[in-house]
Amino acid sequence: MTRQFSLGNFLASNGVVLALAGVILFGWLRYDNFLGLFNVMSVLRYNSMFALISLGMCFVIMTGGIDLSVGATAALASVVAAQASPYGAGAGLAAGVLAGSAVGVANGLIITRLKIMPFITTLATMLAASGLALLLAGNQTIPVSYKTAFTWLGQGNLWGLPVPALIAAVAYLAGAVVLNLTSSGRTVLAVGDNEDATRLMGLPADRVLFGVYLACGGLAGLAGVVLAAQFGAGQPIEGKGWELFAIAAVVVGGTLLTGGSGSVMATLAGVLLLGVLFTILNFENGKGWISLSAYWQSVIRGVFLLAVVVLQARLADPARHPTNADGT
């Protein structure tokens, strides 16, 4: 069956890239230095943490699950990484990723063994991770060691690019390869599409689910390491609401929350889109025409998310909405 070209389908699958291009074009035309080296680098550096957690979230959502614990996990990992930072950059990195992975293991075990819904499981582990972070840190922020190279992980440059952005780029490449070129990646989508059928086909559904939550925890841990390195401290109360930002980025990227389909690179575009919108707001304030407080950023993000989901709902499923004339 050949698929006819339809504007609706095209927009639905490439909308986020087009929107990102449009927003960047708008910024480039309107503001001086919008595509200046400094601005581009700081956008990439700051958004790399969100990119990392959104990547893990993307995989979890493709299995039809959700992970609410990523923000608290990142906070826990930032504390652990900061405490390990005097032993070197490698030790800090490993400690943070291990702490995140530990939360991922807990999620994976509870979901696959006890068969408790991901929403409830990760809600509980979010509380636990948050509590552990506060206990370990003694309700304070933990300064990182500046004697070792640890802060390089967040503040350094390599080949002229921010290190955290490079870390995120490597993670996304690996994610895309795993999803598209390995059998585990295809099983992720199969589980999200129909978990029972996947089991009946003899695919290792539980192992893949476990792996996905483990990876999501590990990536959240990595985001926590970057957080600690970038801001010079492990922050037990940071990360609140990150999980919902990550979900928003995944949704803006066009991945459906019902699971079974999705794109790693579109998620990256979703993260960048939400990040660039914030930058536009700053530049607009800089022009002096209007003065929008930082509080507007969440309103604008919300409105943007609204536009995306309404468009998605109308474009992706025209049969349900007969008013949509250009549906095939």
Next chain:
Amino acid sequence: MSDRGLMAFLGRHGTLAALIVLIALNILITKNFLTLQTLNVNLTQVCTIVIVAVGMTLVIATGGIDLSVGSLMAIAGALAPMIFLGTLFGIETVWFAVTVAVIVALCATTLFGAFNGWLIARFNIQPIVATLVLFIAGRGIAQVMTNGNLQVFKVPEFQIIGLGRVFGIPVQAILMVIIVIAAAWVLRRTVFGRQLLAIGGNDRAAVLAGVPVARVKIAVYAISGFLAGIAGLIVIAINSASDANLVGLGIELDAIAAVAVGGTLLSGGRATVWGTLVGALTIQIVRYTLLANGVPDAAAMVVKAAIIIVAVWLQQRGKRA
């Protein structure tokens, strides 16, 4: 066999049993537990969670979820003081100003709730995504309205709902009980209640059976918004101040936890308002027990996490047995 019977019993009544055991334990180990003050402290802390969780129970009964409740609390909390303090427009008599403030704030959150329901019913957007919009934008709206500033006030006529007492019982606790009874009645005894459960059980079948699915969904999210508005007003009345950055922050997860521990199915189709009340009280008493006996709040969070998992696990075992 008896082991299975025990699991089934724990699954059905475990949370209530746990609550009773906890109270008995506290009478033995916690000093001054059986005092009116202890009761009032716990009721004050738990009642906003219960009020929000009642709305959440009804939403979850339809198979949905409402992440926007905390942000809607912030909107109600930001809007009401702007009116009764005369920031927006001057009103002469205090009572009239307070009445207008309460009505406007509750209408606003009810409309926002209805908007959630409209997105879900009209566009078939998943509830978690649809309410995520107002979760993000709603607090921003409250912050923009107040420019992020703290609104401090001392208006006894308004603060009755947070600081008033009737026969020594806090007014908000009485409000909470009324809301729980009303919602339990609606869910059990009214057509609307049965329609909620029908939609949660099987959306398509409900449509075919002639249930006005779209209207019921819009109504249930509107109710959730309305209850969130009440909770927001209570919080600012207790604090004598409204901080748009903090009012209702994170309450959606507390409410969902109470609903889950209380025995409502998160996939919809089966719900219990009384269970939600028991769930919220259990979580509260556990926290109080730990704090009153010198355990830090952070450790209490870890314990709370364990309770949520164990409670839901027992319920699932109970159903299968």
